[in-house]
Amino acid sequence: MNKTTLIHKARAYCEQRGARFTPLREKVYEILVSKHGPMGAYELLDSLKETESSAKPATVYRALDFLLDFGLIHRLESTNAFVACYHFGCNHPVQFLICDSCGDVAEIQSEGLKDTLDSQAQQHGFKVSKQTIEAHGLCADCQKTEAQSDLESVNEC
Numbered sequence: 001m002n003k004t005t006l007i008h009k010a011r012a013y014c015e016q017r018g019a020r021f022t023p024l025r026e027k028v029y030e031i032l033v034s035k036h037g038p039m040g041a042y043e044l045l046d047s048l049k050e051t052e053s054s055a056k057p058a059t060v061y062r063a064l065d066f067l068l069d070f071g072l073i074h075r076l077e078s079t080n081a082f083v084a085c086y087h088f089g090c091n092h093p094v095q096f097l098i099c100d101s102c103g104d105v106a107e108i109q110s111e112g113l114k115d116t117l118d119s120q121a122q123q124h125g126f127k128v129s130k131q132t133i134e135a136h137g138l139c140a141d142c143q144k145t146e147a148q149s150d151l152e153s154v155n156e157c
Contacts, residue, residue: 001086003033010072013089019070027051028063029072029084038081038098038105076105078134083107093117094132099139101146106139 001009007030014021031047032039039047041060048055064082067073071088075081076096083096083105093114097106114131121128138146 003030006033006084006086010088013072014070017070019066024052024055024059025063025066028060029067032067032073032082032084035084037103038076038079038083040079040081044082074107074132076134077132078136096132096134097139098134098136099142100136101138101142104139104141 007026010029011021011026027048028044031044041057041064044064045055045057045060048060052059064073064075067082068075072085073082074085074094074096076083076098079098085107092109093111095108095110095113097108099105113133117131118128
């Protein structure tokens, strides 16, 4: 889905729920969608200031709170960053693969993982209301780069 379509969908989603997708909220969401990766609040603020010179940290945090509440973005707890959600409007388990080298983030959905977690939680008398799992490692590109670097190091010896 392209950026324009996604933003129109987000606006309609908010309006259907009686919430205002203000120009500022839209801009913050647009920045995250355009980034295709995680951004911290102050990085968002710097990007926002390019068009909204009077933007302050509180401005960004209020917009992020709104976007989080409506499921339009996710917060990566381990890196204190935010990423756009491309399939909002449904309650879905969230798992992230986070590359520790380049910072790339892939959102995956493993129903098997969710089912296993729910089953184990139920055995303990616990009901899961929200699930987010963050796995850190190396993406395929960084693994290739690392393997090539290791090979070059061996050849130098």
